[in-house]
Amino acid sequence: FAEWGWRIPFWLSLILLIFSVYIRLKLHESPIFQKMKSEGKGSKSPLTDSFFKYPNNKFVLLALLGATAGQGVVWYTGQFYALFFLIITLxxxxxxxxxxxxxxxLIGTPFFIxxxxxxxxxxxxxxxxxxCLIAAVTYFPLFQGLTHYVNPALEEYSAKTPITVAATECLAPWNVPTPCDSARDFVTKAGLSFVTTDGPAGxxxxLTLKxxxxxxxxxxxxxxTWGAALAESGYPAKADPAKVNWFMTELILVIMVIYVTMVYGPIAAFLVELFPTKIRYTxxxxxxxxxxxxxxxxLPLTATAMVAATGDIYYGLWYPIVVSIMTLIIGAIFLSETKNRDIRTYDHSMLP
Structure with missing residues (x-):
């Protein structure tokens, strides 16, 4: 697979590409856009009207911070970070x-609809x-649940074996890892939490295993040598399939995908209804x-860096949690419901 098998999905995607091109060639502009264009009411400078004219530029910023930022982190947490957590950490x-x-x-897809x-x-x-709210409140127990149900041996080992990494000079200049960075990265990728202390200068x-x-x-x-020390102390290098609670693991993953469908299912309609026709897509x-x-x-890169910096395998979850809470607050205070707007005639001047 590593030599040539990975190319097969790309070859198969050519079939989807053909269907995609065919469908796009058959599509027409929306009646609302065609009517606006025939009446000469389109924007002459959509970039300027969208991003440099008030109040539309305000709604562009609010849509980002009060809707799509939270939607983005919930999506990536449920579909991508969860996958990396299973493979790398657990x-x-x-x-x-x-x-x-x-x-x-597959189970979660109908919930988009x-x-x-x-x-x-x-x-x-x-x-x-x-x-966003439910995700922010439950991410910590859900990921802790994944650890418990996927790799209980790792959970037990971590509880019984406190780990300390003593090091200095832990900021990598120009992306050149220092020994401290490499050491932290090693323990992080082992799926283990650890305490960092300052060692003597230079x-x-x-590594201390208690x-x-x-x-x-x-x-x-x-x-x-660090890998050998972990092995000698009883570190479980792989999750044991016989000890995985497959049902509970799948249930947790489905729950997180349902969060994805909650934020993703309505987002297209919300964004369409948020802006007037003449500059809607821009x-x-x-x-x-x-x-x-x-x-x-x-999210994956930022969360992984946060875990390595703190020594807590769950600390990276603060990134999607903080962004989700930001979206919740900004969206609740500054944005209003759009479902009853007439997208054929809506303009920001209609707002109270």
Missing amino acids: KLDYISAYTLIGISL FFGWLSDKIGRLKIILTG SAPT HPTASKTVQGYSAA SMSLPYHIGNGWFGGM
């Missing part, structure tokens, strides 16, 4: 991890913000792509 094998995520997506339908009944914004990183039967200290960082493109591409896309 040491579950690739096939099992991808299978679990795939099943959760459900929450889209529900937003037609009760409103878009309240569903999006509720999804000293090499030191196992109930015997404590061990390893001077100087080496992946081989205006909604920035908050959508920045919210998903930056706030969401940076």
Whole structure:
């Protein structure tokens, strides 16, 4: 697979590409846009009107911070960070991890339609913000639950074996890892929480394992020697499939995918209804792509860096939690419901 098998999905995607091109060639502009264009009411400078004229630029910023930023981090947490957590932190094998995520997506997919339908009944914004709220409140217990049900041996080892990493000079200049950075990264990727202390100036990183039967200290960082020390202390290098609670693991993953559907199902309709026709797509493109591409896309890297910096395998969850709470507060205070707006005639001047 590593040599050529990975290319197969890309070859198969050519079939989807053909269907995609065919469908796009058959699509027409929306009647609302065609009517606006025929009447000569379109924007002559959509970029200026969208991003440099008040109040539309205010709503572009509010859409980003009060809707799509939270939607982006909830999406990436449920579909991507959960996958990385299973594989990197909990040491579950690739096939099992991808299978679990795939099943959760299959089970959760109908909820995109459900929450889209529900937003037609009760409103878009309240569903999006509720999804952000529930996600922020439950991410810590859900990921702790994954640890408990996927790799109970790792959970037990971590509880019985406090780990300390003593090191200095832990800020990498120009992205060149220092021994301290490498040491922290090693323990983080082992799926273990640890305490960081300052070592003597100029000293090499030191690993201390306080196992109930015997404590061990390893001077100087080496992946081989630190790995051997962990193995000697009973560290479980892989999740044991026989000990995985598959049902509870899948249930947790499905719950997180349902959060994704809550924030994602109504977001397209919300953004469409938030802006007037003449600058609608230009205006909604920035908050959508920045919210998903930056706030969401940076989540795995940012969360992993936060874990390595603090030594807490759950600390990276503060990133999606803080962004979700930010979206909840800004969206609740500064944005209003859009489901009853007439997108054919809406303009910001109609707002009270």
